Amino acid sequence: MLITCPYCGPRDVIEFTYQGDGNRERPDPASQNFEAWNAYVYDRLNPAGDHNEIWQHSGGCRAHLRVVRNTLTHEISSVGFARGDHASAARRNAEDKA
Amino acid sequence: MVERQSPLEPEFHVGSHGNFEHGVEILLTETRPGSIVQLAAWPGEEKKLIAAIRTVTGLALPDGAGGGSSDGVKSVFGFAPGKFTAADEAEGLAAAFNKVVTPAIGTVTDLSHGRTAIRIAGPKAEWVLAKFFAIDFALPAFPVGAGRSAAHHDVFAQIQRTGADQFDIYVFRSFARSFWKALCHASEEVGYEVQ
Numbered sequence: 001m002l003i004t005c006p007y008c009g010p011r012d013v014i015e016f017t018y019q020g021d022g023n024r025e026r027p028d029p030a031s032q033n034f035e036a037w038n039a040y041v042y043d044r045l046n047p048a049g050d051h052n053e054i055w056q057h058s059g060g061c062r063a064h065l066r067v068v069r070n071t072l073t074h075e076i077s078s079v080g081f082a083r084g085d086h087a088s089a090a091r092r093n094a095e096d097k098a
Numbered sequence: 099m100v101e102r103q104s105p106l107e108p109e110f111h112v113g114s115h116g117n118f119e120h121g122v123e124i125l126l127t128e129t130r131p132g133s134i135v136q137l138a139a140w141p142g143e144e145k146k147l148i149a150a151i152r153t154v155t156g157l158a159l160p161d162g163a164g165g166g167s168s169d170g171v172k173s174v175f176g177f178a179p180g181k182f183t184a185a186d187e188a189e190g191l192a193a194a195f196n197k198v199v200t201p202a203i204g205t206v207t208d209l210s211h212g213r214t215a216i217r218i219a220g221p222k223a224e225w226v227l228a229k230f231f232a233i234d235f236a237l238p239a240f241p242v243g244a245g246r247s248a249a250h251h252d253v254f255a256q257i258q259r260t261g262a263d264q265f266d267i268y269v270f271r272s273f274a275r276s277f278w279k280a281l282c283h284a285s286e287e288v289g290y291e292v293q
């Protein structure tokens with residue numbers, strides 16, 4: 001599996017570290033809404049298909065990336081920096097689909 | 099001035115090695131820069147940092163990811179978004195940057211004692227490096243001056259191409275000897291010389 005890092009270009013998956021489900025919305029650290037915290041820690045969409053994920057290019061530029069990976073085929077349909085416009089666009093996409 | 103010891107020393111054997119009967123195709127050296135500095139810009143401050151790099155080193159960075167430049171004495175290249183490695187034969191580069199890179203622009207980290215710079219040169223340099231890193235070393239994909247971040251068996255390496263068949267590799271000082279040994283082994287089949 002190759003991930004095309006927006007900085008480094010196409011690199012082998014061995015250079016990357018999975019940082020978890022990209023659909024999670026972390027509650028405010030001061031929040032006492034336990035349902036929201038429970039959802040953040042445990043609730044996952046677990047889709048058979050496109051999945052928003054956070055990966056770090058830990059063996060390269062070390063940037064955190066927002067990746068859309070198909071859980072059935074491993075096809076990667078989009079990669080962008082987790083910070084920046086792409087992140088909010090991917091999140092909006094996920095919200096539209098949900 | 100105290101002489102800085104090389105971490106490669108016990109495995110640094112000057113001379114020709116490996117299969118060199120038909121000629122030496124790899125030259126391995128330690129460039130021992132006096133300064134190695136890492137620079138990082140806060141988001142949105144990248145242009146100011148690039149201007150500061152030009153002020154201090156006289157080197158203009160080309161646009162784009164991994165862009166870099168070298169004049170043979172000073173070198174600089176991008177290795178991550180908004181982050182750059184700069185090296186100089188002389189000491190004192192971090193102090194020079196500290197005067198120009200204000201806290202509002204970004205950070206300056208002196209890595210002069212934390213990294214070892216190894217130079218691999220010769221007609222088989224691309225061939226040998228391709229055994230270590232799954233990246234495209236061909237000249238059109240990796241132009242002179244450009245930098246790349248990669249890892250070999252979890253040892254980070256920042257690679258700058260400083261000539262058509264010459265690359266400078268910056269590795270952690272504590273891993274430099276084992277990386278150097280691996281580089282020597284990988285160069286045996288084509289014949290290499292340590293200078």
Ligand SMILES: [Zn+2]
Nearest residue numbers: 005008057061
């Ligand atoms: Zn990268």
